[in-house]
Amino acid sequence: MKKWLYLMAVITLLFFIAACGEDNEQTDAPDTGDNQTSTEQGANSDETEESEEDGESEMVTVSMMDGEGEEIGEAELIEQDSGVLIYLEASKLPEGERGFHIHESGLCEGPDFKSAGDHFNPTNVSHGTESEDGPHAGDLPNLEVEEDGSVEQEITAEEVTLASGEDHSLLDEDGTALVVHGEADDNESQPAGDAGDRIACGEINEED
Missing domain, CATH: 2.60.40.200 (Superoxide dismutase, copper/zinc binding domain)
Structure with a gap:
């Protein structure tokens, strides 16, 4: 009986470790949508600054x-x-x-x-x-x-x-x-x- 309880505890622990690993992978995954938006905004800002430096008045x-x-x-x-x-x-x-x-x-x-x-x-x-x-x-x-x-x-x-x-x-x-x-x-x-x-x-x- 003790062996059976021990085995169940080990299996439960393994499931818990596996679940934590999946959560970490999702958290570490890059948010490509937000990053892309930020990149595009930065590019637009750079273009505006370049336009001003070139002497263009809109x-x-x-x-x-x-x-x-x-x-x-x-x-x-x-x-x-x-x-x-x-x-x-x-x-x-x-x-x-x-x-x-x-x-x-x-x-x-x-x-x-x-x-x-x-x-x-x-x-x-x-x-x-x-x-x-x-x-x-x-x-x-x-x-x-x-x-x-x-x-x-x-x-x-x-x-x-x-x-x-x-x-x-x-x-x-x-x-x-x-x-x-x-x-x-x-x-x-x-x-x-x-x-x-x-x-x-x-x-x-x-x-x-």
């Missing part, structure tokens, strides 16, 4: 001012594969079609904003989509201003970039500017589409 915010120096709206410029997306939201503008361009200097001194220079035109071509060798890189579609003087519009400027140091960069040494004109751009007349006076301006410069 978004720039521009304050739009009228000739009296009052802020009338804001534009967000976002780097995309197709160019730079410009999302403009402004008010207190004359109703109807208004010319809208990127100008070559990031300096908006009212009331006439001539300080912004000519259209942004790094390839030295003619103005307008209707000209034979146009348009300028800074030529944009006309704005459609509502009866209450407000405008909310998205436009993609395909020939420019926010990457510093690149060709056609809006963030060169002296920056560039967004300008709204008092008349519609006819997309043909030289050198600026007969769009009239400059009635609003926003400086495009590197953000601190």
